[in-house]
Amino acid sequence: MTEFILARQNGRKIPREDRIFGISNRAKAAIAEKGRENVVNGTIGALLDDEGRLVVLKSVDEVFRGLGPNDYAEYAPIGGIVPFREAVQKAAFGEHFPEGYLEAVATPGGTGSLRNVISNYSEAGDAVLTTDWHWAPYGTIAGEIGRKIEVFEMFTEDGRFNVESFRAKSSELLAGQNSLVIILNTPAHNPTGYSLTVDDWDKVIGVIKEEAACGKAIALLVDAAYIDFAGDEEEYRRFMPKLSELPENVISIVAYSLSKTFTLYGARCGAMICVAKTAEIADEFRRVSEYSSRGSWSNTARIAQVILSRIYNDPELLEKVNSERKKYRDMLADRGRAFGEAAAECGLKIVPYDAGFFVSVPCDDPDAASRMLEEQDVYLVPLAKGIRVSVASIPESACRKIPPLIKEAIEKGC
Ligand SMILES: Cc1ncc(COP(=O)(O)O)c(C=O)c1O
Structure with a gap:
């Protein structure tokens, strides 16, 4: 009943x-x-x-207050305004751009990216793979579009990233499905605070390469919602170029969010950014993602797209935003350290x-x-x-x- x-x-x-x-x-x-x-x-x-x-962030609030009516009242194109699509790639990759064909599509927060990736790179009824510790809405988002979440164990007994569990579960799911979406939330994972190390990344890429040898389609979604609250921005982006090592039948997609990085939670803005091996796969990514956007929320709010475009068009302003954020990131790091010490x-x-x-x-x-x-x-x-x-x-x-x-x-x- x-x-x-x-x-x-x-x-x-x-x-x-x-x-x-x-x-x-x-x-x-x-x-x-x-x-x-x-x-x-x-x-x-x-x-x-x-x-x-x-x-x-005051520096972001100042940009907000300087906007005119056209900056928020007008519709944005479905995939986002052109300056945003460029700026958000700089925001996501910093000095660590991967090689390949990159395309960005605006979404309402990282949540929108998750939804569009699952709907386009898995089939109805499929399982989407993520870590046993994960943000609960992954299950809600997958369930809303007739998919489900399956998990691998994130940690070994001695507290390392569990590559073997990742390998076993990827292999099991790929044996029973035509494609596989993998979600890895890093750095500063919710809910554990774990960040995959560069060494973890080498192993993850190695496993995906091996699994991809079956020729099936794999989408690796890197949920980077907390990337700018992990530590030094560039240090924590060092893994990004590794995404280019993946073969043609694997598309990597970074789910980037303005919610935390620019304290624009309520403005609902983010982007899904692909790293593809060919121009055709990148074009397909853009086409299917925009189609899904049209059929769910239509276009994404313009306001935060304009704010990000302005920030990235003005090096001094960007520096101001980054240094203001650093102050709060340090505050957060002090709290995390205090908790760890008291726990020990x-x-x-x-x-x-x-x-x-x-x-x-x-x-x-x-x-x-x-x-x-x-x-x-x-x-x-x-x-x-x-x-x-x-x-x-x-x-x-x-x-x-x-x-x-x-x-x-x-x-x-x-
Ligand atoms: C792990 C994780 N991914 C993605 C998001 C998406 O947030 P938003 O849709 O506000 O960008 C959140 C927000 O809390 C999150 O914790």
Whole structure:
């Protein structure tokens, strides 16, 4: 029996309340009642300052305020305005452009890129491969268009990227499907904060080359939503040229997002950028991606496209934006470091963390542990395999305070 009244289930499990928003609402109510200093709200997926206010880059806000009506009122072309399509490639690749045929198509955030890649490079009913620790909306996006997510184990026992699990699962799925979409969220992965090293990348590329020998179509989607909050921008882009090593039947697509990098979460802008071996494959990419955009959200909002184009057209302004972001990235790194140190001091095991908005703590009963933490006014997100802490949304003092509380809750909850 379906739990819906008039709506159709279509194989989906739609909860009554979004879990994260539910916990986040309880956290907000606790803050209103007891005061911000007495509550830890580590549920929010946006960068907040130590007073709990959303960080908005002033340099970006100034560009926003200088816009005229035509900059936001007019429709943008389906694939994006031309200056944006050029600027966003510079933003995504920095000094590490891969060789090959590159095309960028504007999308509403990285989310839009994920949707279009899955719809065009997998078939109805197919499984899309990603890591066992992953951003839950991957499943929602895939399910909405009749696909599903399958996972490989992200880490070995000793906390390294699990290349063998990646190989085994890719091979298994390719044996049963005509094509395969692979999603790797790196650097500063959500929810663990792991970044694939250059060595990990060499191994990943090696596995894909071997698997691609079967001749089937493979799309490697690099979800780079957090790339500019990982560390030095160029250092963290060193893996990009490796995408050119892949053979003709593999297309790499970078899902780039303006949400975090330019603090433009609500302006809904990003791009899907392909690295293809031939001009025909790149043209096809552009054609199918624009077609899918037309059939889902039509064109992407113009406003953030104009903002990015202006920033990249003005080297001084770009420098200003980058140095302002660095200040906040350093703040985030301090918080991540503080959490790691406090966890080590009290013996709390965390999933390998390098950088970014989130740290994850593995545990057997995440729901029980997070309920227990709520009783102490610590609000975190329970996932399938552990608890996610948004260090992006809590001050350094809270990052130092909560690891022992989490440890105690996990021990009591088991
Ligand atoms: C892992 C990951 N990928 C992609 C996104 C997409 O974000 P947006 O659609 O705002 O660009 C997010 C946002 O939280 C994310 O966490």
